[in-house]
Amino acid sequence: MVVGYNTYIDLLEDLIDEEQEVISTGMTKEVDRTQLAVEAAQDGKRVAMISSGDAGVYGMAGLVLEMVAENELDLSVEIIPGITAANAAASTLGAPLMHDYAVISLSDLLTPWEVIIDRLEKAxxxxxxxxxxxxxxxxxxxQIKEARNIFLKHKAPDTxxxxxxxxxxxxxxxxxTDLENMLNHEINMVTTVIIGNSETFTFADLMITPRGYEL
Incomplete structure (x- = not known):
C-alpha cells in the first residue's frame, strides 16, 4: 500500500504499480493519512508513507513515529533518507550551505508566528x-516581507x-538576487529561498559560501 499527499502521489505516478493500493488525501490531512497507514500496517500490510524531500525534515516520519510511540505499537518502521529542499536548491545555486545554516519554515499552521519571528531574529x-x-x-x-525586514536588521542589503x-x-x-531585491521575484509554496551569510558571494551565476579554507 502507498499512502501520501495528492501532489506527492502524482509525482510518483510512474513508479507505482497498477496493482498497488493507493490512498491519497489533501493538505492538512496528515494525521488522517498516518492513522490509515498505521492501521493498515497493523493488519499486516507493507505500507509506504510518502513524503517529499526527506521524510524526517518537515515530513511524515515524525508523525508516524509519534503515533506508534503514543499507542505503544509493535511495528517496524524503516525511514528511507531523501534529499530535502534546502539541499536540492543549494545544488542548483552552487554551494551556499558550505558553512553553518538554519532551516526555518514560514508556515504558521503548526507553529505560532511569534515563535517563528524569534527564530528568524536569532538565526x-x-x-x-x-x-x-x-x-x-x-x-x-x-510573512516573507516581515522575514526580509528582520534579515535587513542584521544583514547587508546586497547579501x-x-x-x-x-x-x-x-x-x-x-x-x-540580493536581500534588497528578493521580493521583486516570484516566491510561492514550491519555492525554497536561501539567504547568505556575511561571507557569501556570487560568481558566474553561482552562490558560494566559503568554508574558511586558505587558498
Whole structure:
C-alpha cells in the first residue's frame, strides 16, 4: 500500500504499480493519512508513507513515529533518507550551505508566528545562512516581507539570495538576487529561498559560501 499527499502521489505516478493500493488525501490531512497507514500496517500490510524531500525534515516520519510511540505499537518502521529542499536548491545555486545554516519554515499552521519571528531574529543575528521553507502562499503573503525586514536588521542589503522553485522536479526555475531585491521575484509554496551569510558571494551565476579554507 502507498499512502501520501495528492501532489506527492502524482509525482510518483510512474513508479507505482497498477496493482498497488493507493490512498491519497489533501493538505492538512496528515494525521488522517498516518492513522490509515498505521492501521493498515497493523493488519499486516507493507505500507509506504510518502513524503517529499526527506521524510524526517518537515515530513511524515515524525508523525508516524509519534503515533506508534503514543499507542505503544509493535511495528517496524524503516525511514528511507531523501534529499530535502534546502539541499536540492543549494545544488542548483552552487554551494551556499558550505558553512553553518538554519532551516526555518514560514508556515504558521503548526507553529505560532511569534515563535517563528524569534527564530528568524536569532538565526539572522547569528550570521547563519538561512533556508526558508513554505515562504509564501495565496493566504500568507506578509510573512516573507516581515522575514526580509528582520534579515535587513542584521544583514547587508546586497547579501546574496537564491530563489529556487520546484527544485529537482523537472520544472525547476532558479534566480540569484540580493536581500534588497528578493521580493521583486516570484516566491510561492514550491519555492525554497536561501539567504547568505556575511561571507557569501556570487560568481558566474553561482552562490558560494566559503568554508574558511586558505587558498
Amino acid at each position: 539572522a543575528a547569528g550570521d547563519f545562512v538561512i533556508a526558508l521553507y513554505n515562504p509564501k502562499s495565496k493566504q500568507r503573503t506578509e 546574496p539570495v537564491g530563489i529556487v522553485r520546484s527544485a529537482k522536479r523537472g520544472t525547476e526555475e532558479m534566480m540569484i
